[in-house]
Amino acid sequence: EEFLENTKLELFQDQVFCFTPKGGLIALPRGATPIDFAYAVHTEVGDTCVGAKVNGRIMPLMTELKNGDEVEIIRSKAQVPPAAWESMVVTGKARSAIRRATKAAIRKQYSGLGVRILERTFERAGKKFTRDGLKPVMHRLARKDVEDVLAAVGRGELPSSDVLKAAFPDFKEDRAQASQKQRKEGWFNLRNAAGMLFQVPGRSSSRKSRGARHEEANAALPIRGLGGDLPVRFAPEGAVPGDRIVGIVQPGSGITIYPIQSPSLTAFDDQPERWIDVRWDIDETTHERFPARVSVTAINEPGSLAEIAGVVAANDANIHNLSMVRTASDFTEMLIDLEVWDLKHLNRLLSQLKENRSVSEARRVNG
Known part of the structure; x- marks a missing residue:
């Protein structure tokens, strides 16, 4: 005993x-x-x-x-x-329950903020905001329910203007025509590079006479020995408005645009004469998408690729090219060349891809 x-x-x-x-x-x-x-x-x-x-x-x-x-x-x-x-x-039960309750409380706060943001946006547009009014347009916003939409707006992942457009597709905002900005001297455009300004190496930004400026405008702009309207293309990883960008002169073939964080730029560290200052000069009246490359790791099951393509389409982006990098029994890694409006648009799309049940990882590729 x-x-x-x-x-x-x-x-x-x-x-x-x-x-x-x-x-x-x-x-x-x-x-x-x-x-x-x-x-x-x-x-x-x-x-x-x-x-x-x-x-x-x-x-x-x-x-x-x-x-x-x-x-x-x-x-x-x-x-x-x-x-x-x-x-x-x-105990594991208590730990998981606390984590879940904390997450729900934060989501509720973001949802409340999203309501206030949308009410203000709809009021400015002369429309009335209601939760029920969003239910029929969930497919356009790529969200499961209204609470997801409100929380995303509150977190800043989904612009309130996108919700307004989804609810009222025919709505057009009246905007005053933006006045043409006066550019600093030394910056110029190329026909093949809409939305970007290039700076002539060594060109002074000091004030010059009208005659001298007129003479320069009619002359071919020299870029390290190259002149005329050069072909401009993006590096394989692309670049989007919002990125800091730089141009690299490719002798005999034009200029390649790289985002400043691209590891590929290290190959040109010892060739400073090939670097060109570039900045974005986007005209709000023109609608043009820009290239960006992302890596997506998805569950290897029927329909996963269709879900990814659906998220891209629902976020008003375009797939330019897609290649499978590595395929395993459970997961498939793919590289997708996208066309998006700007960096904010790209980040929102990546956030949506990460939330998809078929995706385990989604990230931007640099270099």
Whole structure:
């Protein structure tokens, strides 16, 4: 009998047994707190826990429970579990429930902010915003439900103007024609590079006479020995408005545009004479997409590629080229050459791809 008693004690030495006020028995790991106890009773009890009585006395929620303790949970419907609780609990159930409740609370805050942003945007457009009005246009916004749309607007992932256009496709915003900006001297356009300005190496930005400026305008602009209207193309990884960009002169073939973060630029570190200052000069009246390359790792199952293409299409982007880099039994890695409006558009699309159930990773490729 003594042997059996010792064996039982050894079996349960890593656990503590506590009681509810009604006599219910709750088994918990050693080191558990009243928060663990609350979540063991029910997730809702844990989410609304604001305090605890242990053996009739109010005790801190971080108190370590002992065998035979009677625990009464004090609750409030206004309570939201603090994220700090996650480091105070020892049970997996409590930890996952706290993480889930914290995420839901943050989402609710973003959703409320999204409502206010959309109400203001719709009011400026002379339209009335309602949640029900968004339900028929979910497919245009590539979101599962209205709450997803509101939270995305609140986080800044989805522009409120996109929601307005989805709800009222025929709506057109009246904008005053932007006045043509006066360019600093030394910057010029090329016909094959709409939306970009190039700076002549060594060209002074000081003020010159009208005659001198007129003479320069009629002359071919020299670029390190090359002149005329040069062909301009993007590097394989592309570049989009919002990127800092630089041009590299390719002797005999024109200028290649690289984003400043491209690792490929290290090959030209010792050739400074080939570098050209370039900046974006986008005309708001023209609609042109720009190239960007992304890597997407997706679950290898029927329909996953269609889902990815659907997300791209729903975000008003275009797939220019697609290639499979690596295919395994479970996952497929692919390189996709996209055409997007700008950096903000690209980041929003990547965010949408990451949220898709078929995608495990989506990132931009540089170099």
